[in-house]
Amino acid sequence: MAMRYRVLQKTYKQMVECTSPYIHGLGLFCRRDIEAGEMVIEYAGTVIRSVLTDKREKMYDARGIGCYMFRIDADDVVDATMSGNEARFINHSCEPNCYSKVITVDGQKKIMIFALRRIVPGEELTYDYKFPLxxxxxxxxxxxxxxxxxxx
Ligand SMILES: [Zn+2]
Structure with a gap:
């Protein structure tokens, strides 16, 4: 898994891009065939303690910056607002073609997006945000x- 992660750092831009001529607004789109189970992109950002999220959200709000965060577990959250990559633009879907999974690389927790099924060029990538009720x-x-x- 760690090796796949390292390879991906160099190759993910061949797989996905942020623009589409068909949809307005932001999303992430497939550039080449992606196989089921393939690691697609890291939800990059800074890992912060859960207790800091409210404070940060308020700070971004006050500065008019759109906030992007992804919960890893009860303790940690990835804040992609200032240090994220294209993964923060992936939209939610109730019937997604990707899923997220936490992996550990060199003792660091990373949120990775994997393909749930085969995805073809031009398709929008989505995953289920699984927000709490x-x-x-x-x-x-x-x-x-x-x-x-x-x-x-
Ligand atoms: Zn829906």
Whole structure:
């Protein structure tokens, strides 16, 4: 897994790009055939303690910066706002073609995005954000048949 991770640092840009002529707004798109189970991209960023997320969100809000965070587990969160890569633009879907998994490389936790099935050039990459259930619902507009209508 660690070796696949290192190879990916040099090759992921051949696999994905941020633009599409068909969709407005941001997303991540496939550039070459991606096989099921293939490691696609790291959700890069800075690992921070969970307790710091509220403070950081408020700071970004105050400066008008869009905030991108991904929870690893109860203790740690990856903050991709200032140090992320293209992975932070991957949209949520209730019927995704990718999934996220935490791997450990040299003792560091990394969030990796893997292909759930074969993906062809031009397809948008998506994964299920798996937000915890909350009273205040975030509407989902993923447009798939199995859409749950809310992201949380
Ligand atoms: Zn949906």
């Amino acid at each position: 909350e009273e205040a619902k975030i509407p989902c507009n993923c447009g798939t048949k199995r859409c749950r209508k809310t992201m949380n």
